[in-house]
Amino acid sequence: MQLKVGNIFIKDLQFGPRTEVKNQTLFVNREELTGHLLQDEHLAQVELEITHPGESVRIMPVKDVIEPRVKPDHDGGIFPGMVSKMFTAGQGTTHVLKGVSVVTTGKIVGYQEGIIDMSGPGAELCPFSKLHNLVIVANPVEGVTPYQHEAALRKMGLRAANYLGEAARNVTPDETTEYELLPLHKYHELYPELPKVAYVYMLQSQGLLHDTYFYGVDVKNIVPTLIHPTEVMDGAIVSGNCVSACDKNTTYHHQNSPVIHDLLARHGKDLCFVGSVITNENVTLLDKQRSSDLTAKLVEFLGVDGVIISEEGFGNPDTDLMMNCTKIENKGIKTVLVTDEYAGQDGTSQSLADGSPLATAIVSGGNANALVTLPAMDKVIGNIDPVEVIAGGFKGGRQADGSITVELQAIIGATNELGFNKLTAREY
Amino acid sequence: METRRIVLYLNQFFGQIGGEDQAHIAPQSFDKPIGPGLGLKGLLPKNCTIVGTIVCGDSYFNENLEEASATVGEMIKDFDPHVVIAGPAFNAGRYGMACGTVGKIASEMGIPAVSGMYPENPGVESYRQYLYIVETGNSAASMRTALPSIARLAGKLANQEPLGSPAEEGYLSRGIRKNVFAEKRGSDRAIDMLLAKLQGEEFETEYPIPHFDRVDPAPAVADLSQATLALVTSGGIVPKGNPDRIEASSASHYGRYSIAGVESLTADAYETAHGGYDPVYANQVPNRVVPVDALRALEQEGKIGKLFPYFYSTVGNGTSVANAKKFASEIAHELVNEGVQAVILTST
Numbered sequence: 076m077q078l079k080v081g082n083i084f085i086k087d088l089q090f091g092p093r094t095e096v097k098n099q100t101l102f103v104n105r106e107e108l109t110g111h112l113l114q115d116e117h118l119a120q121v122e123l124e125i126t127h128p129g130e131s132v133r134i135m136p137v138k139d140v141i142e143p144r145v146k147p148d149h150d151g152g153i154f155p156g157m158v159s160k161m162f163t164a165g166q167g168t169t170h171v172l173k174g175v176s177v178v179t180t181g182k183i184v185g186y187q188e189g190i191i192d193m194s195g196p197g198a199e200l201c202p203f204s205k206l207h208n209l210v211i212v213a214n215p216v217e218g219v220t221p222y223q224h225e226a227a228l229r230k231m232g233l234r235a236a237n238y239l240g241e242a243a244r245n246v247t248p249d250e251t252t253e254y255e256l257l258p259l260h261k262y263h264e265l266y267p268e269l270p271k272v273a274y275v276y277m278l279q280s281q282g283l284l285h286d287t288y289f290y291g292v293d294v295k296n297i298v299p300t301l302i303h304p305t306e307v308m309d310g311a312i313v314s315g316n317c318v319s320a321c322d323k324n325t326t327y328h329h330q331n332s333p334v335i336h337d338l339l340a341r342h343g344k345d346l347c348f349v350g351s352v353i354t355n356e357n358v359t360l361l362d363k364q365r366s367s368d369l370t371a372k373l374v375e376f377l378g379v380d381g382v383i384i385s386e387e388g389f390g391n392p393d394t395d396l397m398m399n400c401t402k403i404e405n406k407g408i409k410t411v412l413v414t415d416e417y418a419g420q421d422g423t424s425q426s427l428a429d430g431s432p433l434a435t436a437i438v439s440g441g442n443a444n445a446l447v448t449l450p451a452m453d454k455v456i457g458n459i460d461p462v463e464v465i466a467g468g469f470k471g472g473r474q475a476d477g478s479i480t481v482e483l484q485a486i487i488g489a490t491n492e493l494g495f496n497k498l499t500a501r502e503y
Numbered sequence: 504m505e506t507r508r509i510v511l512y513l514n515q516f517f518g519q520i521g522g523e524d525q526a527h528i529a530p531q532s533f534d535k536p537i538g539p540g541l542g543l544k545g546l547l548p549k550n551c552t553i554v555g556t557i558v559c560g561d562s563y564f565n566e567n568l569e570e571a572s573a574t575v576g577e578m579i580k581d582f583d584p585h586v587v588i589a590g591p592a593f594n595a596g597r598y599g600m601a602c603g604t605v606g607k608i609a610s611e612m613g614i615p616a617v618s619g620m621y622p623e624n625p626g627v628e629s630y631r632q633y634l635y636i637v638e639t640g641n642s643a644a645s646m647r648t649a650l651p652s653i654a655r656l657a658g659k660l661a662n663q664e665p666l667g668s669p670a671e672e673g674y675l676s677r678g679i680r681k682n683v684f685a686e687k688r689g690s691d692r693a694i695d696m697l698l699a700k701l702q703g704e705e706f707e708t709e710y711p712i713p714h715f716d717r718v719d720p721a722p723a724v725a726d727l728s729q730a731t732l733a734l735v736t737s738g739g740i741v742p743k744g745n746p747d748r749i750e751a752s753s754a755s756h757y758g759r760y761s762i763a764g765v766e767s768l769t770a771d772a773y774e775t776a777h778g779g780y781d782p783v784y785a786n787q788v789p790n791r792v793v794p795v796d797a798l799r800a801l802e803q804e805g806k807i808g809k810l811f812p813y814f815y816s817t818v819g820n821g822t823s824v825a826n827a828k829k830f831a832s833e834i835a836h837e838l839v840n841e842g843v844q845a846v847i848l849t850s851t
Contacts, residue, residue, distance in 0.1 A: 188778075221783050222783075270698065270701045270702075272694075272697065281779075281780055281781070282780055282781030283781035283782075283783060284781070285779075285780065285781065318778055318779065319752055319778065319779065319820070319821060333688060333689070333690035333691075334690040334693060334694075336690070337688075337690045337691050337694055338694060341694060345698060346694070346698060358780070358851075380701050381697045381698075381700065381701045382697075383690075383693045383694065383697055385693075389821060390779065390819065390820060390821060391779075409697065409700045409701055410697075411693045411694075411696045411697040411700065413689055413690070413693050414710070416680055416710060417753070417821050417822075417823060418680035418823065419823035419825050419826065420753075420823075421679065422679040422680035422681055423632050423678055423679055423680075423825060424823035424824050424825035424826070425713050425823075425824040425825070426680060426710055427710070427712070428824070429715075430712040430713065430715045431712065432712070434712050435700075435708060435712075436696050436697070436700050436706060436708050437708045437709055437710040437711075437712070438689050438692050438693045438696060438709050439689075439709040439710045440689055441682045442680045442681070442682055443821065444753055444821070444823060445681075445682050464750075464751055465751065465778070466751050466752030466753075466778040466779070466820065466821060467752060467753065467821075468750070468751075469750050469753070469755065470748045470750075482752075482753055483682070484752060484753065484821060491689070492689075493689075493690065494688055494689025494690030494691070494692070494693055495688060495689065495690070496688060496689060497684045497685050497686070497687065497688050497689070498682055498683075498684055498685075499682070499683060499684070499685045499689065499692075499709055500680040500681060500682050500683070500709070500710070501668055501680070501681060501683055501709070502668075502669070502676050502677075502678065502679065502680060502681075502711075503666075503668060503669060503676070503677055503679045503680075503681045
């Protein structure tokens with residue numbers, strides 16, 4: 076089995092009479108896409124906007140960011156089991172529109188999360204400031220429940236990405252990477268001299284706006300399971316969360332999951348990447364015990380020497396992280412944890428809510444409580460009003476000149492715990 | 504370059520007033536360098552001048568902390584310095600505590616401070632976050648090596664030059680987490696760290712796990728039917744409209760709300776301010792997070808003596824442990840003072 080991923084580099088994004096890729100520009104038929112999205116009975120209003128890197132634009136509140144992709148050897152779109160028919164992701168061919176994304180915004184259930192600044196200091200902290208973004212501002216019909224509202228916005232973003240992805244179906248990629256997928260025992264035979272490594276991929280599953288989906292299944296309801304690393308590239312994992320936006324994984328993060336991509340890039344060179352286990356971060360102790368027990372069992376079953384464990388979120392899931400670490404280390408398998416920190420605005424507080432003496436190797440995505448002042452932008456897409464009540468905002472954070480002071484927490488992806496960024500924290 | 508003013512703080516011994524027999528002296532101010540100041544003079548950048556020295560006895564400082572702090576603070580203010588240098592104190596405990604306090608006073612005035620201490624000096628643990636403490640040996644024999652580092656740091660601070668990490672600059676870690684950009688992204692750094700760990704090579708964790716407090720549960724209340732019981736939550740339940748504006752995450756404060764005569768927390772009067780969990784069920788029935796209804800029933804049945812007429816609420820989401828400790832200490836004091844024997848803590 077193999078997956079061929081073909082990147083098509085997009086340098087510009089414009090509205091146009093038809094949706095297509097021409098001269099490295101993605102043109103979008105605004106009316107057609109709007110009509111397509113409004114087919115969802117839960118949505119009352121959908122507006123499209125385009126933003127480019129460097130513009131004086133603030134997008135807020137951001138719910139999700141999605142990369143448009145298509146499988147030229149399949150009918151229909153990606154995100155199987157969620158907005159497309161079921162197929163096993165991660166095999167065959169995938170075309171990627173690199174350099175663009177779909178960003179969903181509009182009134183969001185409960186707290187109104189996530190800022191993307193397209194320029195200024197906020198742009199240095201956010202990976203999505205470097206992309207040409209098609210922003211969808213959507214509002215639901217009256218009377219939807221919070222759960223229907225969240226699901227409608229989530230699926231809308233995925234459908235929009237699939238719509239754009241269609242434009243890549245018959246385009247020849249600029250670069251192609253091939254990934255070979257082998258039966259488990261072959262990995263152990265292939266590189267006997269290299270250390271065997273696996274990945275434990277923790278997915279947020281604490282409830283509304285803190286959920287993640289695997290082939291359409293709410294991850295709250297899964298037990299830990301094995302995945303091929305390439306499955307994420309076809310949208311097997313979808314984000315349903317954005318609260319405390321800095322360390323929540325958007326769908327874009329999952330599609331480009333960094334530990335998976337970096338392990339694949341080094342596979343056969345200085346390590347042998349045997350497999351990945353996805354697990355959840357439920358709120359009850361019994362769930363935490365079950366998931367960490369079964370995660371440790373699967374890692375042992377893979378027969379690896381070491382694992383990287385990535386967390387999503389903070390506080391309550393710090394316990395899941397430490398339980399996974401402890402149980403895996405106790406099996407004689409070495410761990411490295413990827414997390415971020417909540418060390419207080421002054422950086423002097425203890426960074427994690429839980430710890431283990433076995434957690435000796437930690438990679439930090441930075442202190443999410445650190446403050447940043449974001450200057451006023453010429454244009455706001457969405458709504459700036461909730462800025463003092465979002466996670467990371469506080470009373471008095473909005474100044475008369477239009478600038479806002481927030482914790483990094485408010486910037487989507489700023490302290491990502493999949494290791495997407497270069498930001499870290501050091502002790503001074 | 505513009506002239507920079509530096510003030511020195513010394514104890515009675517290094518201030519050349521006397522030994523232990525002079526440890527009782529109150530703060531005195533001199534408008535010239537004294538003792539180690541003479542050595543520092545030649546080591547500081549050319550634009551830095553030691554404009555004064557404040558000398559205080561170690562016993563006096565530690566036994567009259569408030570008064571000594573106030574006086575030293577005034578004396579510092581009179582010199583209007585760019586930087587304060589305190590010590591070095593080496594392993595002298597009382598001197599280290601005094602230097603640390605001086606550093607804290609200066610930092611509260613917005614003036615950076617530098618000291619030098621042996622890592623085990625209690626002044627390091629208590630005050631390291633307020634000033635830059637250069638690592639010294641355990642006695643004044645290391646004065647010669649300590650002064651150049653102190654002078655270099657003080658010079659940089661005086662001239663507002665950016666400071667590097669503790670290892671780069673030679674000061675003891677201040678326990679302050681600061682964001683920086685690494686060369687590689689986190690996933691790649693994790694792989695490097697794992698390979699080093701697997702090969703038994705040295706690696707440096709980016710966050711050393713601190714010692715965690717483990718609190719033993721208090722003994723059970725002998726007779727609940729006589730006890731006053733209070734409700735305290737980190738689940739963010741507040742009167743509708745969140746009058747105290749408790750933050751959805753990273754709470755900076757907590758609220759105390761009267762439930763005198765309230766039989767049940769209803770959706771029209773209460774809601775959650777918490778941004779970290781699904782708020783739907785908490786907003787529908789706030790008793791799910793702060794179980795006033797159940798406790799009123801127990802009160803009626805006589806199973807508990809009475810429910811304390813206020814509940815306390817904050818948001819646990821992303822709230823720093825330092826803030827949480829502060830809230831807990833204040834709340835606990837109030838509850839004890841008001842005769843509460845038991846507390847139900849609800850989290851979410």
